[in-house]
Amino acid sequence: MKHLVTVSTLETNEILEILDSAENYRTNKQGWKPEEKMFVANLFFEASTRTRCSFEMAEQQLGLTTIPFEVTTSSVQKGETLYDTIETLASIGVQSVVIRHPQDRYYEALQEKVSIPIINAGDGCGQHPTQCLLDLLTIRQEFGSFKGLKVAIVGDLRHSRVARSNAEMLTKLGATVYFAGPEEWKDEENRHGTYLDIDEAIETVDVVMLLRIQFERHEENTSELAQNYHSRFGLTVERERKMKSHSIILHPAPVNRGVEIADELVECERSRIFKQMQNGVYIRMAVLARALQPIERGLNNDNNY
Numbered sequence: 001m002k003h004l005v006t007v008s009t010l011e012t013n014e015i016l017e018i019l020d021s022a023e024n025y026r027t028n029k030q031g032w033k034p035e036e037k038m039f040v041a042n043l044f045f046e047a048s049t050r051t052r053c054s055f056e057m058a059e060q061q062l063g064l065t066t067i068p069f070e071v072t073t074s075s076v077q078k079g080e081t082l083y084d085t086i087e088t089l090a091s092i093g094v095q096s097v098v099i100r101h102p103q104d105r106y107y108e109a110l111q112e113k114v115s116i117p118i119i120n121a122g123d124g125c126g127q128h129p130t131q132c133l134l135d136l137l138t139i140r141q142e143f144g145s146f147k148g149l150k151v152a153i154v155g156d157l158r159h160s161r162v163a164r165s166n167a168e169m170l171t172k173l174g175a176t177v178y179f180a181g182p183e184e185w186k187d188e189e190n191r192h193g194t195y196l197d198i199d200e201a202i203e204t205v206d207v208v209m210l211l212r213i214q215f216e217r218h219e220e221n222t223s224e225l226a227q228n229y230h231s232r233f234g235l236t237v238e239r240e241r242k243m244k245s246h247s248i249i250l251h252p253a254p255v256n257r258g259v260e261i262a263d264e265l266v267e268c269e270r271s272r273i274f275k276q277m278q279n280g281v282y283i284r285m286a287v288l289a290r291a292l293q294p295i296e297r298g299l300n301n302d303n304n305y
């Protein structure tokens with residue numbers, strides 16, 4: 001079963017296949033689409049704009065039927081377990097679920113038990129596989145490949161699932177990753193990068209990947225740190241002027257304008273922030289195709305709606 005719960009288990013060739021598939025959807029508007037009706041559901045236990053809407057768009061573009069599911073009006077409110085929710089949906093004909101959940105690795109206990117593929121749309125401070133893949137696609141469109149590229153991931157590293165997925169995959173693909181940000185938010189467990197001073201990082205790299213401050217995951221009061229954040233660790237206009245001429249800016253968004261990045265830089269010439277969002281649709285089409293194609297081929301869904 002083609003779950004996509006973490007990027008860690010993806011081989012290099014699989015990553016490149018997903019990027020190629022997304023690029024085909026983008027450029028040729030070609031790629032797999034189901035011949036018969038197929039059904040998916042999006043289970044979002046945390047807030048989302050980009051991931052949820054771009055999955056919905058990807059599902060529409062592929063001709064899939066999305067079964068509406070809202071956590072707040074579902075029997076999750078009555079204590080239904082995640083396993084029971086997934087299997088309920090599977091039993092009525094849903095063939096894959098997209099899940100965002102606040103619990104790190106919520107999928108671990110599920111992936112061997114459930115009968116339909118899970119696509120992870122973000123787990124706690126764990127991973128965000130489709131964000132990672134869309135970031136890779138955006139970088140590859142710009143530079144052609146990853147070998148020899150220098151990428152700085154800047155900000156709230158400890159609480160960022162994006163940082164974890166991206167550092168691992170970029171390293172696997174041959175890029176060199178640097179980290180920069182507040183000492184308090186260092187991620188000691190992430191061994192896929194070297195810490196640099198923010199100004200050195202900005203001047204050194206080809207890609208400046210900014211992170212949102214994940215206030216919702218902070219256990220301690222961080223408002224004071226956040227107050228001085230822009231001048232100490234943010235991409236100010238002065239720092240942007242010191243970037244290499246060809247370097248680009250990424251941010252998974254939502255953006256705290258004036259905090260991680262100066263307001264006027266969000267849509268500057270170097271910024272690929274809205275490009276990332278566009279690529280999100282194509283990556284999610286590729287990931288849905290990867291999950292659903294084997295089901296269509298094997299026709300291993302008993303329900304024939």
Ligand code: CP
Pocket residue numbers: 047048049050051052122131252253254
């Ligand atoms: N980048 C991202 O995951 O955005 P959302 O939280 O809006 O989905």
